[in-house]
Amino acid sequence: MPTPAVLGQxxxxxxxxxxxxxxxxxxxxxxxxxxxxxxPHHLGGVGWHAHEMLFGYFAAVMAGFLLTAAHNWTGxxxxxxxxxxxxxxxxxxxxxAPWLDGPPxxxxxxxxxxxxxxxxxxxxxxxxxxxxxNRAFVALLAAMTLAGAMAxxxxxxxxxxxxTRGHRLMLDLGVVLLVLISARVMPFFIERGLAGARARxxxxxxxxxxxxxxxxxxxxxxxxxxxxxxxxxxxxxxxxLVRLAGWHDQRLWRTPLLAVLYVGLLWLALGxxxxxxxxxxxxxxRGALHALTIGAIGVxxxxxxxRVTLGHSARPMRAGPATLVAFALINLAALARGLxxxxxxxxxxxxLVVGGACWIGAFxxxxxxxxxxxxxxxxxxxxxxxxxxxxxxxxxxxxGARAAxxxxxxxx
Numbered sequence: 001m002p003t004p005a006v007l008g009q010x011x012x013x014x015x016x017x018x019x020x021x022x023x024x025x026x027x028x029x030x031x032x033x034x035x036x037x038x039x040p041h042h043l044g045g046v047g048w049h050a051h052e053m054l055f056g057y058f059a060a061v062m063a064g065f066l067l068t069a070a071h072n073w074t075g076x077x078x079x080x081x082x083x084x085x086x087x088x089x090x091x092x093x094x095x096x097a098p099w100l101d102g103p104p105x106x107x108x109x110x111x112x113x114x115x116x117x118x119x120x121x122x123x124x125x126x127x128x129x130x131x132x133x134n135r136a137f138v139a140l141l142a143a144m145t146l147a148g149a150m151a152x153x154x155x156x157x158x159x160x161x162x163x164t165r166g167h168r169l170m171l172d173l174g175v176v177l178l179v180l181i182s183a184r185v186m187p188f189f190i191e192r193g194l195a196g197a198r199a200r201x202x203x204x205x206x207x208x209x210x211x212x213x214x215x216x217x218x219x220x221x222x223x224x225x226x227x228x229x230x231x232x233x234x235x236x237x238x239x240x241l242v243r244l245a246g247w248h249d250q251r252l253w254r255t256p257l258l259a260v261l262y263v264g265l266l267w268l269a270l271g272x273x274x275x276x277x278x279x280x281x282x283x284x285x286r287g288a289l290h291a292l293t294i295g296a297i298g299v300x301x302x303x304x305x306x307r308v309t310l311g312h313s314a315r316p317m318r319a320g321p322a323t324l325v326a327f328a329l330i331n332l333a334a335l336a337r338g339l340x341x342x343x344x345x346x347x348x349x350x351x352l353v354v355g356g357a358c359w360i361g362a363f364x365x366x367x368x369x370x371x372x373x374x375x376x377x378x379x380x381x382x383x384x385x386x387x388x389x390x391x392x393x394x395x396x397x398x399x400g401a402r403a404a405x406x407x408x409x410x411x412x
Contacts, residue, residue: 003081005377009312010067010078012374013088015305018060019371021095022363025052030356040098042107043155043163048098050167053293055111055148056095058174061301063091063118065181066137068308070122074129079121087121090114108152115145136180136210143217144173165221172217174297175268179209179240182265182300186247189307193258193317200246205239212236225286230279237272244269256319257310260303260327267295267334274342283342291338294330294359302330302366313373314380326365333358 006012029049031037043051067078079087094111119141126134147169154162183206187199216232223229244265252258274288306326310317319327337355341348 004375006375007081007084008377009080010071010084011064011305011308011312013084014060014064014067014091015309016367016371016374017088017091018057018064018301018305019363019367021052021057021060023360023367025049025056026356026359030353033352041101042098042104043151047151047155047163047167050163051111051151052095054167054170054174055114055151056091058297058301059114059118059144060091061305062177063087065304065308066118066122066126068312070125070129070134070137073134074125074131076125076129078125083121087114087117090117104156108156112145112148112152115141115148119145137177140173140177140180144170147173165224168220168224169217171292172213172220175236175272175292176210176213176217178265178268178296178300179213182261183209183243186261186265189258189261190247190249190252193255194249194251197249197251199249201243202246205243209236209239209243212239225279227280230276233272233276233279235276237269237276240265240269240272256324256327257303257307257317260319261300261307263331264296264299264301264303267291267299267338271296271338274338284345287342287345288338290341290355291334294355295334295338298359299327299330299334302326302362306366306370309370309373312378313376314378314382315373320369322365322369326362326369329358329362329365333362 006016028037032039039045040048042048067084070076071078090110091114094107094114097107097110100107119138122138122141127138147166150159150162150166150169152162152166153159154164154166183201187201190197190199212232212235216229216236219226219229219232244262247262252262271288271291274283274291275286277283278285278287278289306319306323307317309315333355336351336358340351340355344351
C-alpha cells in the first residue's frame with residue numbers, strides 16, 4: 001500500500017499538527033483565563049500554557065524541520081509512513097494526556113517520551129552521519145528532555161520551582177537551536193535568493209554565539225534573574241545583531257520569505273536584550289518574555305514552515321496575499337504581547353486578547369493556505385524532497401562554514 005503524501009516527509013504531519021496546536025492552545029488559554037473552559041488535570045494554569053507552547057507547538061515544528069533537514073544534510077533516511085505516524089501519535093498523546101482523568105505521572109511519562117523518540121528517529125542522520133557537528137542537535141534534544149522532566153517534577157510537587165526553571169531552560173535551549181539553525185540556513189537563503197548577495201560571517205563570532213547561549217541556559221538554571229544572567233542575555237542579543245548586520249542586504253526586504261525570517265531573528269536579539277534588562281532590574285521580571293516566545297520563536301517558525309512547505313512541495317517560492325497577512329499578524333501579536341505590557345502595563349488584559357487574536361489569525365491563515373500543500377503530493381509529481389539536493393561532505397566544517405543544507409531553491 002503506498003504511503004500517503006502527508007506521511008511521506010517529516011515536515012508534513014508535524015507542521016499540520018503544530019499549526020492546529022497553535023490555534024487550539026491559545027484559544028483554550030484565553031477561554032480558561034476568562035472562565036469559559038476548565039483547567040487541565042495536570043500542568044494547570046500558566047504552567048500548562050508555557051508547556052504547550054514549548055513542548056507542544058515548538059517541539060512539533062522542530063521535529064518537522066529536523067526530520068526533513070537531517071535527510072537533506074546527510075542523505076540518511078528519516079522516518080516516513082507508519083514510523084512517522086507513530087512518532088506523531090506519541091506527540092499527540094502528550095498533548096491529550098493532561099486533560100484525561102488519569103494518573104498525572106502517566107501524563108508526564110507520555111509527554112517526556114516524545115523528545116527521546118525523536119532523537120532515536122534522527123540518530124542515523126545526525127549522530128552516525130558524516131558530519132559530527134550534527135550531534136549537537138541530538139545533545140540539545142537530550143537537554144530539552146531534562147527541561148521537560150524538571151517541569152513535570154515541579155507540577156507533581158516533587159521539585160520546588162521545577163516548572164518555572166524547566167520551562168525557562170527549554171526556552172533558552174530553543175534560543176540555542178535558533179542560533180544554530182539560522183547559521184546554517186540564512187546565509188544560504190540570502191545568497192541563493194538574492195543575485196550577487198554575500199552574507200558575511202565571522203568564524204569567531206559563530207563559535208561564540210552557541211557558547212553564549214549555553215552559558216545563558218546554565219546561568220538561568222542555577223541563578224535566574226541575576227546580574228550574570230542579564231549580562232549574558234544582553235551580550236548574546238548584541239552579538240546576534242552583529243551577525244544580522246553581516247547578513248543584511250536591503251533587497252531582502254522585498255522578498256517576504258526572507259524578510260520574515262530576518263525580522264524573527266531581530267526579535268530574537270531584541271527579546272534577549274529586553275530579557276537581560278529584566279534580569280538586571282531595569283524592567284519588570286520577564287516583562288518582555290513574549291518578545292522571545294512570540295517574536296523570535298513564533299515569527300521564525302511561521303516563516304520557516306511557509307518556506308519549507310512551498311519548497312518541498314515544489315510550489316513557487318512566493319508568499320501569497322494571505323501568507324503576507326499571516327506574517328503581519330504574527331508580528332502584531334509579538335508587539336502586543338512582547339512590548340505592549342512593557343510600554344503600557346495597565347492594559348495587560350487588552351494586550352493579552354489582542355495578541356492572542358493576532359496569533360490565532362496568523363496560524364489560521366497559514367493553515368488555510370498551506371494545509372492542502374501538506375496533505376497532497378508534490379506539484380512536480382516527484383516522491384522525494386531530495387531531488388537535486390547535496391549531502392554534506394564527510395568532514396566537520398570549520399566554525400562559520402556553511403553546510404550544503406538544502407534542495408536548491410527550497411528550504412530545509
